[in-house]
Amino acid sequence: MPPHKRLTSWLCLALLIISAPAWAENNLAIATAVNFINPMTELTGTFTSQHNIKTDVSYGSSGKLFAQMEHGAPYDIFLSADRKRPQILHEQGICGQPFSYAQGSIVLWSGKQITFSSWQKALQNSTGKIAIASPESAPYGEEAYGALIAQNLVQRVKPQLIYGQSVGQTFLFAAKGGASFSFIALSQAISTDGKKGFYLPVPEAKPVEQWGCIAIKAKSRDSAQEFKTFLLSAEGRHISMKYGYR
Amino acid sequence: MDYAPLILSLKLASITTVGLLLIGAPLAYLLVFFPMRGKIFIDSILGLPLVLPPTVFGFFLLILMGSEGVVGRLHEAALGRPLIFTFGGIVVAAMLHGIPYVIQPLKSTYAKLDPRLLESAAVLGCSKTASFFRVILPNSLPGIAGAAILTFAHTMGEFGVILMIGGSIPGETKVASIAIYEFVEAMRYQEAWQLSLALLAISYLILLTFHLLNRKQYGR
Numbered sequence: 001m002p003p004h005k006r007l008t009s010w011l012c013l014a015l016l017i018i019s020a021p022a023w024a025e026n027n028l029a030i031a032t033a034v035n036f037i038n039p040m041t042e043l044t045g046t047f048t049s050q051h052n053i054k055t056d057v058s059y060g061s062s063g064k065l066f067a068q069m070e071h072g073a074p075y076d077i078f079l080s081a082d083r084k085r086p087q088i089l090h091e092q093g094i095c096g097q098p099f100s101y102a103q104g105s106i107v108l109w110s111g112k113q114i115t116f117s118s119w120q121k122a123l124q125n126s127t128g129k130i131a132i133a134s135p136e137s138a139p140y141g142e143e144a145y146g147a148l149i150a151q152n153l154v155q156r157v158k159p160q161l162i163y164g165q166s167v168g169q170t171f172l173f174a175a176k177g178g179a180s181f182s183f184i185a186l187s188q189a190i191s192t193d194g195k196k197g198f199y200l201p202v203p204e205a206k207p208v209e210q211w212g213c214i215a216i217k218a219k220s221r222d223s224a225q226e227f228k229t230f231l232l233s234a235e236g237r238h239i240s241m242k243y244g245y246r
Numbered sequence: 247m248d249y250a251p252l253i254l255s256l257k258l259a260s261i262t263t264v265g266l267l268l269i270g271a272p273l274a275y276l277l278v279f280f281p282m283r284g285k286i287f288i289d290s291i292l293g294l295p296l297v298l299p300p301t302v303f304g305f306f307l308l309i310l311m312g313s314e315g316v317v318g319r320l321h322e323a324a325l326g327r328p329l330i331f332t333f334g335g336i337v338v339a340a341m342l343h344g345i346p347y348v349i350q351p352l353k354s355t356y357a358k359l360d361p362r363l364l365e366s367a368a369v370l371g372c373s374k375t376a377s378f379f380r381v382i383l384p385n386s387l388p389g390i391a392g393a394a395i396l397t398f399a400h401t402m403g404e405f406g407v408i409l410m411i412g413g414s415i416p417g418e419t420k421v422a423s424i425a426i427y428e429f430v431e432a433m434r435y436q437e438a439w440q441l442s443l444a445l446l447a448i449s450y451l452i453l454l455t456f457h458l459l460n461r462k463q464y465g466r
Contacts, residue, residue, distance in 0.1 A: 063431030088433075129331055134414065137431030162331045162413030163420075165431065173413060177330055178313025 027054040028223050029074060031065040033081035033210065034168045035104060035140060035185045039243040040079075046239065047230050053223045061166040063137040069094060069215070076218035077227060079210065082139035086213040095213035101231050102245040105186045106144050106205040111174055111197040119200040123157055128180025130160045131173035139208050140167045144183035147205035187244035207246070250417055251425035252444055258333075258421060259401040262340040263394050269341075270348035271390065275378050277349070278356040279364075296346045300406025307339050308410050331413040336421070339411055340401045347400045348393045355389025356382060388459060395456045399449060 032040050037059055044055040058065070058075070066085040069078055070092070079101060080086050086098035108119040116122040123130065133141030141163070148154045164170030167184050174182035175193060185208070189199040212231075218224045230236050240246075277285065295303060310317045311330040321329040329335045359382065367377040383390070405423040412419035414428065422445050429438035 061431055063433065066433070067430055129328075129413070131413070134428055134431065136434075137428055162415055165409065165414070165427070169409075172308070173331075176312050176314070177308050177411070177413075178315075178318060178328060179331070179413075 026220065027056045028076050028220070028227060030055055030057045030077045030079065030227070031069065031073070031075040032057055032059055032079040033062045033065070033139075034059045034166050035081055035187060036079060036102065036210065036245075037168075038187055038191055039102075039240045039245060042239050042243075043231065043236060046235070047227055051223075051226055051230070053226065055227070061138060074217075074219075075215060076220070076224045077212060077214055079212040080139075081208060081210050082142075083209045083211045086211045090213055093216065095215055098211045098213045099228065099232065100209060101212050101228075102210040102240050104140070104208040104210060104245055106140060106147070106183055106202045106208065107186050107189045107199040108181050108202055109171065109174060109184050109189050109194065109197055109199040110181050112180075114198045114200055116200075119202050120151055120153065122181065122200060123153060126160070126180050128160065129162050129173075129178070130157055131162050131164055131170045131177075131179040131182035133167045133170045133183070134163045134165060138164075138166055138170075139210075140183065140185055141170070143205045143208050144202065147202050150204050185244065190244050210245075249441075249444070251420050251422045252441065252448075254333075254417065254420065255402055255422040255445075256448075258336060258340055258404070259398045261337055262344055262401045263398045265337070265341050266344050266348045266397050267390065267394055270345070270352055270393065271383065272378065274349050274352035274356055275382060278353055279374075292349055293346050295343045300343065300404075301410060303343055304339070304407035304410025307342070307407065311335060311338070311411060330411055331415065331419065333418050336408050336412050336419050339407050340404050343404065343407050344397045344400055347396045351389055351393040351396060352386070355386045355392075359385055388462070391459050392456065395452055395459070399452045399456075402445070402449065402452070 030040075030044070040057055044057055048054055060068075062080040062082055062085055065073075065075075065078060066080065066089070069075060069089055078086060078089065078095065081104070083098070083100075086095060089095035090098055108122060110122075114122055116125060132144050135141040135145035145154075148157065162173060162179060164173055164182075167188060170182045171184045171188050171194070173179045175197070183202065183205075184194070186199075186201075188194045189197075212228075214221065214224045214228060276282075277289065282288075308330070309315050311321075312318045313322065313328060313330070318329055329338065363381055363385065364377060367381045372380065403423060404421065405427070408419065408421055408424060409427075412421070412424065414420045414424050422441060426438050426441050426445070429435070429441065
């Protein structure tokens with residue numbers, strides 16, 4: 001074989017290797033809203049050891065994962081942070097019947113000791129930035145903003161609001177960026193990093209209903225169904241509750 | 247359709263470009279014409295923004311410019327208000343991130359200048375500063391224009407860094423790329439389309455200008 005042909009074949013082989021999918025064919029691909037990352041790590045670990053089905057979990061904001069699902073992303077299961085998106089995917093024929101898998105609650109978190117007894121008072125006495133997930137795209141932002149409206153606090157705090165693309169980024173803004181407060185999920189507040197700060201509950205914010213669905217085109221509907229059953233079982237629920245979900 | 251994010255992007259790109267040229271033109275001069283020990287270390291540091299993923303660069307800036315960071319504290323001590331989550335903050339970030347886009351083309355322009363020009367200037371009694379303003383700059387105009395356009399174009403599309411330290415405040419830090427991202431996340435695809443098309447048109451015009459200038463420079 002002439003040298004340049006040999007080079008070409010090596011290059012082709014290299015391309016083939018590179019282009020092979022990074023995940024294994026029969027692993028269960030799960031797209032998960034990033035707020036659910038902590039319970040998900042334990043859930044998939046337990047699931048894999050019990051059922052001998054490996055999982056590949058992709059984390060992102062519900063909005064981004066939804067857009068990917070709409071355009072044919074090869075996820076078997078979609079765990080959203082809201083009810084609306086799995087419902088739309090179901091109506092579009094991309095997903096089966098949606099199911100509720102967790103309920104998250106919203107807290108007001110600060111890296112510094114909070115001296116006030118309620119979140120309303122804490123905000124009214126603050127001049128610093130207040131981080132909130134984008135109310136238009138992030139379910140946790142939507143409900144937190146709803147609480148601000150319900151308490152007539154929007155006008156007062158609007159100039160102080162900064163917007164994160166997800167609750168993960170919103171937490172980062174307060175934890176590292178110096179925002180005085182941030183509206184985050186309870187599950188983040190009781191995580192290792194969250195425990196370094198302080199939080200007040202925000203009961204005026206509606207609980208965030210997290211729904212999911214199984215893709216019609218799932219590689220293995222049986223494995224996907226098994227994971228769903230595990231997620232909704234007493235054992236699965238118990239794991240979710242440990243991380244601040246109901 | 248709300249074009250405020252697009253206008254904000256244009257404003258950010260203009261200020262960043264002017265600021266970077268003012269700093270970059272003399273800096274590139276120092277790097278090219280002044281013998282220095284350890285110059286490759288400086289060159290490598292200045293090239294980092296090209297190599298680092300923007301979100302990583304943005305994360306570093308978040309730590310540095312945040313209220314606990316060195317820069318954040320200095321700024322707050324000096325001016326009494328935070329730097330992060332402000333328009334000024336994203337200008338600083340965009341300038342830091344844009345450094346290689348102005349330094350690299352300027353360095354190669356300077357290096358290609360005819361050394362006899364500089365020697366003549368020196369013989370005729372021009373100081374190094376005077377020859378920078380009277381010989382180097384006038385002979386580097388196409389290179390400067392190229393650097394300006396590259397920086398402008400790069401800043402128009404700046405995303406990851408601003409995502410990390412901007413806070414998406416409308417009219418302040420919510421630039422076009424962030425607004426498009428949010429439209430997509432909120433399933434408002436129609437508006438995402440419109441803003442994307444506008445950004446595409448502007449980007450194309452910028453590149454077209456860049457190539458027209460290049461053609462003039464080489465007489466092709």
